[in-house]
Amino acid sequence: MIDLNLLREDPESIRDSQRLRGEDPGLVDQALDADARRRSALAEFETARAEQKSLGKQVAQASADERPALLAQTKQLAEQVKAFQADSNAAAAELDEVLAQIQNVVEGAPPGGEDDYIVVKHVGQARDFAAEGFEPADHLAIGERLGAIDTARGAKVSGSRFYYLTGVGARLELALLNAAMDTALAAGFNPVITPTLVKPEIMAGTGFLGRHADEIYHLGTDDLYLVGTSEVALAGFHSDEIVDLSDGPLRYAGWSACYRREAGSHGKDVRGIIRVHQFHKVEMFSYTRVADAADEHRRLLELEEKMLALVDLPYRVIDTAAGDLGSSAARKFDCEAWLPTQQRYLELTSTSNCTTYQARRLGVRERVDSGPTQTVATLNGTLGTTRWIVAILENHQQADGSVRVPEGLRPYLGGLEVLEPVR
RNA sequence: GGAGACGUCGCAUAGUCUGGUCUAGUGCGCCACCCUGCUAAGGUGGUAACGGGGCAACCCGUUCGAGGGUUCGAAUCCCUCCGUCUCCGCCA
Known part of the structure; x- marks a missing residue:
């Protein structure tokens, strides 16, 4: 697997390598796109998850009177968290799939077949x-x-x-x-x-x-x-x-x-x-x-x-x-x-x-x-x-x-x- | 093949029955500092990986063998799988 940081910072070096190998340089752009989508999906999930955890703590400490309202709130949030997590997982899987197709970055090998x-x-x-x-x-x-x-x-x-x-x-x-x-x-x-x-x-x-x-x-x-x-x-x-x-x-x-x-x-x-x-x-x-x-x-x-x-x-x-x-x-x-x-x-x-x-x-x-x-x-x-x-x-x-x-x-x-x- | 026990932060272990105060405790090891003729002992603090955000201090998330499920919430309950150990059977 190639280095994600290299992909983000110097994608052209990976495109070059793919070309040298006679492989598809377009995979690099697919990976960049998938990476961006994964990161935004992950941020959404993590924000929702953090909120869920803090609400969970309130539930634990709530009095019997307060509890039903909190539970209703948190129940709804739980569904969102689940959905966000699924999105995030899907984006990560997509990124993995593209990354798996990108070959190692050539280092000093002569061009050609x-x-x-x-x-x-x-x-x-x-x-x-x-x-x-x-x-x-x-x-x-x-x-x-x-x-x-x-x-x-x-x-x-x-x-x-x-x-x-x-x-x-x-x-x-x-x-x-x-x-x-x-x-x-x-x-x-x-x-x-x-x-x-x-x-x-x-x-x-x-x-x-x-x-x-x-x-x-x-x-x-x-x-x-x-x-x-x-x-x-x-x-x-x-x-x-x-x-x-x-x-x-x-x-x-x-x-x-x-x-x-x-x-x-x-x-x-x-x-x-x-x-x-x-x-x-x-x-x-x-x-x-x-x-x-x-x-x-x-x-x-x-x-x-x-x-x-x-x-x-x-x-x-x-x-x-x-x-x-x-x-x-x-x-x-x-x-x-x-x-x-x-x-x-x-x-x-x-x-x-x-x-x-x-x-x-x-x-x-x-x-x-x-x-x-x-x-x-x-x-x-x-x-x-x-x-x-x-x-x-x-x-x-x-x-x-x-x-x-x-x-x-x-x-x-x-x-x-x-x-x-x-x- | 059959029966049972177990798998927790480097190592050892607590927690699991009775789900929320676990932001996973403690000991050992390790690191830094303090104390100190030297060493030993002692004191204080720190001590995982991975990912996301931020100039940064730092914040957040994931991971308690793996995966799934129940639940508002799982180290803890349920299911499947993997591994280790013990006993029995069988066999190079």
Whole structure:
């Protein structure tokens, strides 16, 4: 949710942001109008209510003679109060509805849509398989040879976009996620294993129930949502709390399964485990002061790059364009690894600065110098996911069908240096 | 799944039976000041969030787990839901 004070004091900045995103700037004026009507309705209600309370006190002290007249008066007032309250509630609901549609105010992201990202940098060198004299196999072919990935049985048991990680595949995922957890731990993050089912208000608070609500699994019987990332549970962790950031940001590293319906992606990335309904992820999540958010964002990006270096992948960093940002994000950097068999980059990490957008909805505040409370900023970033296996297998494959284990992962695989084919 | 108890201002608790004097009391903690060789003890005052109005001091409203109802008036009565605890049953 955007800041109401900003809306009142500088609506043009929000209109600008909406335009940058390719969203409707007219929502800002609808919100201003609804806000004005809510305030006048509220004033009416509060005046009437104050009168009702003072009359109520007189009733209590009145003598038996005076009482009937007072009661008649106050009875009438009670009806008015009820009506005013209904008006006020309706206006507030209207404002909420408009506010919910306004996305976070963009902060520094380049203008344009999905293809208008800016490449911040390239790191590492893509291998020249032609020069090495062999045709690279794709991750599924490699994974099947290693006995690491089984999509056929995944489909048999759970349907398309499900898979089993077996043998060295299972070990590889655990190794990767443990390495991610250790990286986070070393950087001062508090490790957390989160719930993966959350209540509607938490899912809504993180901004995932907007336009892309059909991406999310919902359990109707219990009215719970399956999270698409532990970001949701970590954002909810301090909801409705006044946190203490005087010793610096609160930093968490969440480990969880993630569930995505992948509605609307039919026919896209259907082979292998690039785009799946369920995977595991280690996610960084920070609560910071507003002024510290941009610095923290850089720090999260650095940690992501550290993990990419650890598994020795060539990648690029992109600064996502405003039109391609999620509704909660003010700015977002993705790290994309090179995928040799598809001659393209594949998103492995994504770090967003959500400024106060999520925290405002979720009621996460801090106390500054015994003054009033202030909404904090929230940020998130990926440190490792099942998908990384795709890039690792493809980039480190060898001519004989084996896969070199990047040195950084060897300690997590009992020193294993090469994954050998089993068939 | 069954039975019961409970959910009050950071924590602990009073208030609920018998609706209005609750502008929610008290203790602890915390903050400021006073007293004071230092510390401890003591004294005085303050001590929620959110929203509305005002240049401001301040005023007003909402919130006693959540929502609804009864009533002129609800922490207090009624209903529904959520949560916690205890016991019983069942089961990874």
